Amino acid sequence: MKKISILGSTGSIGTQALDVIEKNPEMFQVESLTCGKNINLFCKQLKKYSPSFAVTASEEDAMALKKKFPRIEFSYGLQGIITAASKTNCDLVLNSLMGMMGLKPTYEAICAGKDVALANKETLVAGGGIIMDAVKKYGVKLLPVDSEHSAIFQCLQGNGNNPIHRILLTASGGPFRGYTKKELEKVTLDQALNHPRWVMGSKITIDSASLMNKGLEVIEAHWLFNVPAEKIQVVVHPQSVIHSMVEFEDRSILAQLGMPDMRGPISYAFGYPKRIKNLFESVDFFKLGTLTFEEADCKTFSCLRLAYDALNAGGSLPVVLNAANEVLVQEFLDKKIKFIDIQNRLEVIMQRHKPIYDLTLDDILQIDAETRAEILIKK
Incomplete structure (x- = not known):
């Protein structure tokens, strides 16, 4: 029986993870x-899964829930999340938090010897070097939950000693595939939130529309699989059936396929190395008909190019990229800026920043905070 702590249980990944656990009660138990x-x-989740430990954002909510669920230990805020990740009796931590809040809990979980199923991109985008050093030091498993990185991870099973020639990171292209920059100037919030393939939270949906999500995944893939930027190619694949591919030095390419359902990569991370039986839809190649591929348009969708620039520069630039993007996406969600302003303002912010190297965890958190504050002051 594997005990699992879920950071962010009410979000899209968290709710689907609980569905995986519910369907496999003999294998998994909710710890926190x-x-x-x-x-x-x-409240519904606490009643249904009866965790030993639970965390809310505010102290007020934690106190109120304690009265309803006296057998559950409660905490609140970031320190509560860190406790859930590192000090509870769990075997695996699923980090499905949004944004930079996920970095420190991931690090503390690893240092506590916990295996981590990672669905928080910012952890590796901003702190990749520190996180991967900790993974090696403490000998834990860092299991990717993003569908693309899970696909790459699966393709590498049994091929660990074979050098990677190229990673082919697939992208749906989002709702604005084929648009020009002029057309991007007119898109609405509702259009940007209407992803053609995946049902996700609002922030990641906007990132998918701008292709920033794919840029963050390029940086994440670099750290997870120790592959340089020039060996990571983004391939637009609108059907979202091939979740990513790996090409080896003999030019053989392995691909992982499946319907666009996040319960697949979640269950793979939870059960690894065992594959868990799932009951959702199989790929029907006869209905599907064709699989198509296009080159990613980095000229129109500047966010993808900027992510490559940040990865190549290294140091603090990926931290600035991530922090600035989070603030700008929120401003777009709040209807304070246009969709095109996300990439335009991000480029100016990155050009203004002089990268700093050899960062500590505290350095990363400070640069992140300073970047956010500067954007809000100058808006």
Whole structure:
């Protein structure tokens, strides 16, 4: 029986992870759950899964829930999340938090000897070097949950000693595939939130529309698989059936295929190295008909190019890229800026920053905070 702590249990990944656990009660048990503001759903989860430990964003919510669930230990805030990740009796931590809040809990979980199923891109985008050093030092497993990185990880099973010639990181292209920059100037928030393939949270959906999500995944792939930027190629694949591919030095390419359902990579991370039986839809190649591929348009979608620039420069630039993007996406969600402003303002911010190297965890958190504050002051 594997005990699992879920950081961000009320979000899209968290709820699907609980579905995987519910369908495999003989294999998994919920140890702890954390949530932000969706207290109504959190109450239902606490009642259904009876974790030993639970965390809310505010102390007020934690105190109120303690009265309803006296057998559960409660905490709140970032320190509560860190406790759920590192000090509870769990075997595996699923980090499905949004944004930089995920970095420190991941690091503390690793240092505590916990295996981590990672669905928080920012952990590796901003702190890749520190995180991967900790993984090696403490001998834990860092299991990717993003569908693309899970696909690459699966393709590498049994091929660990074979050098990678190229990673082919697939992208759906988002709702604006084929648009020109002029057309991007007119898109609406509702259009940007209407992803053609995946149902996700609002922030990651906007990132997918701008291709920043794919840029962050390029940086993440670099750290997870120790592959330089020039060996990571983004391939637009609108059907989202091939989740990514790996080409080896003999030019053989392995691909991982499946319907676009996040329960697949979640269950693979939870059960690794065992594959868990899933009951969701199989790929029907006869209905599908064709699989198509296109080159990613880095000229129109500057965010993808900027992510490559940040990875190549290294140091603090990926931290700035991530922090600035988070603030700008939120401003777009709040209808304070246009969609095109995300990439335009991000490029100016990155050009202004002089990278700093040999960062500590505290350095990363400080640069992140300073970047966010500077954008909000100058807006």
